[in-house]
Each structure stands twice: as C-alpha cells, then as structure tokens.
Amino acid sequence: MTSPELTFADLQIHPSVLQAVGDVGYETPSAIQAATIPAMLAGSDVVGLAQTGTGKTAAFAIPILSKIDTASRATQALVLAPTRELALQVAEAFGRYGAHLPQINVLPIYGGSSYGPQLAGLKRGAQIVVGTPGRVIDHLEKGRLDLSHLDYLVLDEADEMLQMGFAEDVERILADTPEYKQVALFSATMPPAIRKITTKYLHDPVEVTVKAKTATAENISQRYIQVSGPRKMDALTRVLEVEPFEAMIVFVRTKQATEEVAERLKARGFAAAAINGDIPQAQRERTIAALKNGDIDILIATDVAARGLDVERISHVLNYDIPQDTESYVHRIGRTGRAGRSGNALLFVTPRERHLLRSIEKATRSTLIEAELPSVEDVNAQRVAKFRDSISEALDAPGIDLFRRLIEDYERDNDVTMADIAAALAVQSRDGEEFLMVEPPPEKRRERPERSAKPDRKPREGLATYRISVGKRHKVGPGHIVGAIANEGGLHRSEFGHITIRPDFSLVELPAKLPKKTLKALENTRISGVKINLQPDRGPAKSRRKTP
Template sequence: MSTFHELGLKQELLQGVEILGFSEPTKVQELAIPTILASQRDLIALAQTGTGKTGAFGLPSLHQVDTDSSAVQVLVLSPTRELAIQIAKDLKAFAKKMKGLKTVAVYGGANISTQIRALDNGCQVVIGTPGRMLDLIRRKKLDVRNVRTLVLDEADEMLNMGFQDDLDAILADTPKEKQTLLFSATMPKAIAKMAKKYMNNPEEIEVGERNSGAKNVEHHYYMVHAKDRFEALKRVTDMNPDIYGIVFCRTRRETAEIASKLNKDGYNVDLLNGDLSQAQRDDVMNRFRTKELQLLVATDVAARGLDVNELTHVINYNLPDDLEVYIHRSGRTGRAGNSGVSISIIHTRETRRIRDLERMSGKDFIKKEVPSGEEICGIRMLDLIDTVKETQVNEEQMSKFLPEALEKLADLERDDLIKHFLSVEFNQFLDYYKNANDLNAKGGNDRGRDRDRGSKNNGRDRGGRGNDRGGRHGDDSGYERFFINVGRRDGLNPVRMMGLINEQLNGSKPDFGKIDVQNNFSFFEVEPGFSNDLIHSVKGAKFEGRDVAIEPAQQDKKSNSGGGGGRSFGGKRKGGKGKRRRG
C-alpha cells in the first residue's frame, strides 16, 4: 500500500487530505490517481460504493485546476442532488488549502437564482445533476467551453434514471479535447455503449470482482406470499434488536406506506424519497447518522450519495428490476471493515432471480425461515435481560431509594419478581405474537436449497430451473394478464409501468407478475382482484402526453417475444396487528 505522498499530488491537496485524517489511499485511489495524472487518457473505473471513488477522481481533478483562471475547468455529473452535495462537500474539504479554488454545486429542488449568483462570482469546479446543469447551460449561465476534466459519477445510475438525452446535450457543448473519467459500480452493456460514445481509447481499472459486491456481506432471503411481505419485514426487524439499516422499496409511494405503518407500530423509522425537500432530506439524514433512527425506508434513487459506514443490514423489500442494482444496495452494508447482512424478502415467483443473483455475484444466498412469534419473543427477552445487566448503576443516587424499593418488593419471591419485571417491558410483544401464523411460503421448487441453518451448496440447487419454465403463471397460478397501449417508444420500462399503475390506484397495490414491454404496447400480469380498479382508475391518465388505456389481454394480443423474462415484482402490503413498543 502506497501513501498519498507517493501519488504525485500537489502539497496543498496533501495538506487537505491530512487534515481529514487520511494517510493511506484506498485501492481505487491508489490505481486511479496516478493513472489520471500521468496522461490525459480517458478512464473507466469500476468500484463499489464506499471504496473512496470521490477521492479517486476528485483529488487528481483538483490537482490539474489552474486557480489563476476563473473559467469552469472541471464538471462532475452525478445522478442525485444528495450525491452532488456530498461530492461538493468532499472536494471543498480536499481543496481547503488551495487558494483561489472555488466549487459550486447545482441541482434541482433548490433556488436556481442562488446557484446562478454563485456561478456569476466565478468558479473552476461545478458539481451537479444533469437536469439542472443542462438548464443552466441553456440559460447561458454555465459556460462549459473550457472544461478540461469531465467526471461521470455513478454512471450506471444516471442511465437507469433516463439522463441519456441530458448527457448528450451537456457533452455537446464541452471541448472535444478533454479528459473524461467514468466511475461506475457496475458495467452493464449500456455503460459500455456510453464509454464508446463519449470516450477516446479509455484505460480501465477495476477494484474487486465485477458485480461481486462487498466481501464481508452475507446474503439471506425469506420466501413469503406477497400479502405477508410487510409482516415478514416486521418479524425480521424484531429478530434483530440492534438493527441499523436501510429498507429499499421500488416507489416513493411504497416508501411512504411502509414508513407510516412501521411508525404506527412503534419503530424508529423515517423515509427518504424524491418527494422530500432538501431541508427535509438533511433532517432525516442527520437523525439517521446519529442513530436516532434505526431504519431508513428509501428508494434507490434517493439513497444515492448516502455516506454511512456502520449499517448492519440492508433489506430488499422488493428485489430491484435490474439485478445489478442489488449489488449496489448490498454494498451499503459491510463497509469500512465492518460485516453486514443483505436480506431479500421474496415471493414464490422469484426463486429464479435469486439463482441469477448467485451466478452474477458468485455469492451464496442463504434461505432463512421467517421466525415464529415464539422465536422472536425469546430473542427479545434475552436482549432485554442483556440490556438490564449492562446498564450502569449510579450507586450513590440509587442508595437513597433502594431501601424503600426493597421493602415494597419484599413479599415477592425471586422468580415472581423476575416474571413481573419481564412482563412490564414484554407483555406487548407477547400479546402481539400470540398465535402468530407461519409466514413461510412453500413453493418456488426450492428442493436442495434448504440452507436456513447456514449449510451451503455453492449457490446451486439440484431442482434445476424449477417450475418456472416459461409458463405464464410460474409458481403462483391465477395471475391476470392485461394489455396497455404504451410501450418502449413512449419511454416505458417495467419500473415506470409499475409506477404509472401504482400512482393511479388508491389503496392496496397489486403484486406484479411478468412484464413484457413491446415497442408500441405492453403486457403485464397482476394478482387477481384488481381488474376493475385497474381499468377504471387509469381512465384519463396520461403517460408522456399519451392517453393511457388498459384492458384484459385477449388471446390474439399475446406476444411471443418472451420479453417479460419471467420477472416478478413486489406485492401488496398488509398492515400490522396493532401497536406495540419496541422491546
């Protein structure tokens, strides 16, 4: 391992790094910094979240800035405002000793006039989201004609969020002769295409195995019926009294529903999604970082840029549509030398996706049984006892009250005293889980994969590909199939389709089955019972300016493309059984 002094950075930057308390670079920094400084060649760097990517591109980019010029020389594009703010904060800290260097962060959801004034005052480095940056360029408030270094951070997520057109427009105004640095956690085909489009003979560095995720993260999954997903989430949380983690959901509405239900049931939780103002996001994140909150319920987009190293768990309330996003999610835990657990709550149609994740990541996914009420009560009781035993006693102050307390309790035998003590704190848990149902779903052809006690078989089951061999309903029969009159040419994809439908439906949301997006129209499956609500609630809705219509799929409208690929999506939520105080 080299030191920062050996990487060729100017003294002012080394001083800034030293103030921050860093002495040795991370692996991606050790590889990227000298590579960027040694030549003007473009660079592709593949590294997981939490590996020090900001320093890897930020330090050499700052090193090459001419502080005698007030022209914008470095552009850093990020997918979210949270990440843009975090990058700007880090770059300012690195450049603390660089006289004359100014950075400006520009992003949506904030006053554009304030950002324009900051740009008018001159700066060499601009960090921002593609939409706001393009807006400022078109207003002629951001001049990018002198850019020397262009950074595309979290490039895979920018493509997932549909920023391709914005990126094209921004890069069209930048000089042809510049150094482009592309940093990404994953390398899907779209990133390779982006590299070919925007970069010139780039070098490539890779930290860790591609799509492998963090080494010290265990991967668990629980199989339940869709209607029991929320109850399973609560049991998993109750089984881990010291949990400190993120629950990932697909949509903003789902984050609001899940966070609201958990709050009502007494959990220390809040949500993070795109509906929050920047002030609200800052408040939530401050409470989360100080562990005032145990759980954060978030969308993938909103969670970009979070910098928290001590997470014990990541919970996938739904598996993401793009399985590479799972690698990104799971990398939120097991950081900075800590261990962590990534948990997925799946239904019986998703066992094949677990196998796909095992193949992609090279990790074993351990099937766990959703704990029974009795198991949870046992765990919580022992946790309560440990908490009592570890509580510091103030002997001096307690001595004033102890005689009266002992006299008051003198008529209770030792065993009776313990029972009463436990009941005070524990009766609500006992009442809640009395007669609790078994939530474990049978199905998914999980033969040979019973590893719920930690036994492993290298992530493969002898049951082959199971019952999901292209049959329309996979493991759960009875899904209803619908036709919708919008498709790929309208910008529709599976995630946007689910968002469109969920936004229109009031109340419960359906469990989605296969989704088959065609060029001009699409098909999708949902669990039974939503037909009338779907058809009537979507009337009058528009998607990208086009009137939307849904109808039951007829035999002659079936597609033979197989484009749905057997994908399965998250399900209907079920509320808790009543309030109780966390043990």
C-alpha cells in the first residue's frame, strides 16, 4: 500500500529525473510506482499486474532513466508495446521524465510509417527504443538494431500483445537479447502464455499486483440509454445534435461497422472519420492529427484501433455497441477524462443486453445513470438555436455589404419582401434536406411503449424527484447536472437516480431526505449561469403542463 507521506523524493531516483517528475506536477507515487520503482532500482525483475490508468508507464520509465548511461550511444533499454499509439505515448513519457538528462535519446519505432526517421535515429544512437514487435524484428533482421548491450527490457500490456498475435515475435526478440538483463513485464491479466514467458525469461521476479480502488475514474460521468438495435443510428444522431461535446469517440464492435457508421454520419453533415486495423498507417496518422486539431470531431473506432489513443480534447466516449467484457468498457471510457479533465461516457443498451450492463456495473462498482433519449422537440430546438446563431455570426462576416446591395436590388426589382428572400436563401442552403426532424413511425416491438412511459416512472426506493430550473435551452446535459449538484452539495454520483431534461427545467432523482446542510449548499448553485432553484417536484402532470 502507498503511504500518504511517501513522495518521489523518498524513492532514491536520479536528481535530474526527480526534477522532471516535479515539472510534470507529480508528488506522490501511485501504488504500482511505489512498489515497482524501488524493485527496479535494486536490479530485480518485475511482474506487474495492473490495469491501464494506474501509472505503470512512470513505474518503469523512472527507474530506467535513473540508471541509464547517457555517455554511451548504445541501445540499453527496449520497451515493447502492442500498438503504435501506445509506443508513441510511452516514448513521450520517457521524453518528459528524461527532460533534464544530458544527451538522452528516445526513439519510437513502429510499422506502417517511413523508415527514414527511424533509420536516422538508430544511426545516431538511441539509449532507449520503444517499439512494436513487428518493426523491432524487422530492424533486428536487417542488422539496424543492435541489442547486444541491452540492460533493460520492458513488455508493456503483454496480454494485449499476445492477443494480437505477437507471441512468436515477442519470444524471438527475447531470444535475441543478452541473458543478463533486467526484465519488467506488465499485464492486466495473467493467462498461461504470459506465465510461461515470465517463468522462462525472468529471474526470480518481484510480483506487484495493483487493483484500482474503482475501475473507472471518478471524473467520468457514466450514463446509458436504452435503445433497440435498428434505432441506434437515429439515437446517435439525436445525441450528437443535443449533447454539448468537444470531440467524441464512438466505439463499435467490427471494422466494417466503423466505416458504415462514419459514412452515415458524414452524410448527415457531421465531421466524422473511421479508424480500424485495416486502415493504412499514413491515413491513420492523418485521422488522429485531424481529431487533435479539430478538423474532425467524431472518431468511429474498434477497441484495438483506439488502444493507447490519448487526445486531450475528447470530452465524450459513446459505446454504440456494448462491449462483451468489462475490461474493454474500462479501456474505452478511459479515452476521455484525460489530464484531470471531466469526461462523459454514454452506453447504448438494447433490452436483451441489460445483463451486460449489470455486469459492467458490478465489475466497476459504479452505477450508470439512465438517460432519456433526446426527443424530436429537443433536436429541433437545437437546430433552430444553431440556425439563429449562424445568422448572428454571418452578420459580421466580410463581404456582407455586397450581398446586402444585391438583395436590396432584388427586393426592389421583384417586389418581394426581405423575409421571403431570406427564407428562399435558407432553403437554397439546405440543398433539398429537411430542416426539422420528424418523429419516426413507432416500432412494433414491445419495448417501445414501455420506454414512452418513463417520464411517469416512480423513483427507486430511498430517492425522490426534485425539480431544477435549467433545461435543454440552457444547453445542459446530465453530466453538467450531476457535476454541479455533486460538487456543491457534497453528494456522490451513486446517490443520483434518473435524470429527465425538459426544454426549460429538469427532474432529478436524489435522496428523499437531503440534509439541511446539503440543501443550504445548493441554494446558490448555478449551472450555465442559471440558479438551479432545487425544489421537490409536485408531480409529472403539473410539470408537463409547463413544458412548451
């Protein structure tokens, strides 16, 4: 266990590395760092059983950098990672923690990209190489990578590497390294194949097992929407139009689905792109760069394709297809809420998949809040608001004077009102597309009537329905409501029940007997600048009569 008083300064790491760790803002090591760093500094082999998000990269990077010989150009450390994204992420981490070391060179090598920069880096000499197994073997076989002076070898996410078919490559690389080296292996699970590698290639390793207190981060709001399979695209479109987001990853189950969903979204006017294992590396790099710089806002991905993807502007993760195992769910939603920011995770659940939802809640020890599918009225209110905003923006656009004269001439010559001309131009800009959404025909399946009855649902035992004075028109989502009330009122996310967001107000299920201290704290709470005015709800019928 990590002592609260333990700091990185207590771990006897190199002063220059300690300075860089301080620059990053780290003070207290995580559990895996506190256990692994001293063991590696002492020269022991290490087997670390830890999930993503426990800080394992720093756990092996810091001790390796503390012991590396910067005076030598020989490759002294090799880190194997399953994907290009993870290799780059690990290499960047080494760069950060080694920022104050003189003449340290870290080189990422991976498949699907130009050999030129990698060959130049190997020729210059890199004390630390981070690579994917296939490209490492390629360089070894061509004599461009010399591991004869290797002192440290790390297998990162070893179970993922084996699952992706790299078992023979990993063994081949291990066989080409010196017998006397320090090995660290990190894996979320310990299947027989991983145990075999540890027995064969590691010498009396120190085993470190770290289980996160909660498998999912506290700063990620988790919600689910019940929707039938045929209606998923309609549901996704509604969410994208109503939910405020910066960038989003939409996870699907198959490579084919990434292309299909991306194409359908682009046809609806969204800036979306697909990423999967069949996409050429150059295109993959362009797509991720476009996501980072804002040229695209929505990435449709499979689990493996998004492994190691770290883009700070991803505010939302949406599970279009529910994952079959809880580990995938944790990895998926871990793509948001990065660098201490808050994140949002949404999950589409069909009626037959509710058992998978329960499994996720049980394994992650968290309760997902059920969210209402945005209504047609919600979508159309957003479309009207965006249309009005676009007019306001265009009024300040350059060249408006020219078009004003042209329209005034048209008005005079044709005796047509300015309003009719503006409406005609708006219709022209739509290029035949319908502006307002219409309600789709009801499904014949039985679950649809049950969903329509949701607004009149009774709160679960111990909860009561409260009304707050913010809604869709204030551009709020469930994440804003939960975050504000939880932070100001001292409530935990698990104490929230169902949330229904109307155009002008919202209904929130909270503990029936809120303490006076909590009610007092919430008196002046604001969301989007509007005081929430928390009050017990007086009944759904009365609430609905006030809804426009």
